[in-house]
Amino acid sequence: MTREELAQWLRLSAADGIGSLTATKLLQRFGLPEQIFSQSADTLSAGITAKQVKALLDPGQELPALIEATWNWLSDTSAAWRTVVSLADSDYPKALLQLPDPPILLYVTGSHAVYAHLAAKETADDIAIVGSRNATPQGLANARNFAKAFAQSGMHVVSGLALGIDGAAHEGALDAQQDFGSAAGSTVAVVGTGLDRVYPKRHHELAHRIVQHGLIVSEFPIGTPPLAENFPRRNRIIAALTQGTLVVEAAIQSGSLITARQALDLGKEVFAIPGSIHNPQSKGCHHLIKQGAKLVESAQDVLEELPIQPTAQLANTMISGALCADPMPANGIKGLENTQNNPLFEAMGHDPISLDSLIDRTGIPAAQLQVQLLELELLGDVARLPGGLFQRMAQA
DSSP, X not given: OOHHHHHHHHHHHHSTTOOHHHHHHHHHHHOSHHHHHTSOHHHHTTTSOHHHHHHHHOOOSSHHHHHHHHHHHHHOTTSSEEEEEETTSTTSOGGGGGSSSOOSEEEEEEOHHHHHHHHHOSSOOOEEEEOOSSOOHHHHHHHHHHHHXXXXXXXXXXXXXXXXXXXXXXXXXXXXXXXXXXXXXXXXXXXXXXXXXXXSGGGHXXXXXXXXXXXXXXXXXXXXXXXXXXXXXXXXXXXXXXXXXXXXXXXXXXXXHHHHHHHHHTTOEEEEOOOOTTOGGGHHHHHHHHTTOEEOSSHHHHHHHSOOXXXXXXXXXXHHTGGGSSOOOTTSOBSOTTTTTOHHHHHHOSSOXXXXXXXXXXXXXXXXXXXXXXXXXXXTSEEEETTTEEEEOOBO
């Protein structure tokens, strides 16, 4: 894309009051952006408001600075691969065309090979993992382990780079990349800011790793701050780029449920991991299951619903037994073999529990109980929660 072409697309995408849906209709009616801007006010006024017509014909004083910032971002040769793709480009991801309001411009940075995979697919064949920002230790472990299993199968894991479940999902896919290299799938982060910044800031290192091995994608212009209204909007891209969405933990009112609804609207599969009835972060998943989402207990449950053909390299790895070195037990929960006969572990149950309640259940003195809990915590079998609570852990 030349600088002049970029300027025309930026003018359209940045026009005040012209969202993706209206811009798409204008492109369908008139053609490329320069053809839209060559129309008279009377011609444009058919179907849009006078305020929108004015925004199209008067680009405003901020446009030159946006063009300059975007061109400079694209031209930075010291950074990872970058591109801006317009709705008219041949390498625009076809999966996004099913949206009624596809992004007019898509900003991308990271692995060109991963982007080529997304752009070439007529139908999305990857998986989204979404969930709470305030996830429990078990939820984080589930997200990371499910994501690693999906990436090992060859899928790319798509999420939103948020704290909690999103971050754990990206980490899990990167774990698979570290173990299996290019034979495994990678991860795609769809963000709600411009790609010249990372939000949240504590994910700066994670974003750097994603850029090295996967992709970060945004429809928002360079310089866009983390505005609250942008994050629900980016969720439709997550849903469109994937063939299914797995919700790990979610409150009853959460952005994860928005993603799940958008996936259903697009005819995609929705999966949910059940949890404790006492955990507020499980209520969204339970709601989805009541509405028809598929209840899953292991990554294999999802893979059986979304079969894919692994790459030849990955298939050879699977046949050699590398993916079966730590097999899933029949009950679908890994990590119980060494603790299932431990009376303390059994006394904990599956819900968060206080030290006093454990003393009542077991009769073990407090000092001795704290030692045993610390041992289980160091083994990764127990997590210490805020408020002096403890919870048993199981690996998905």
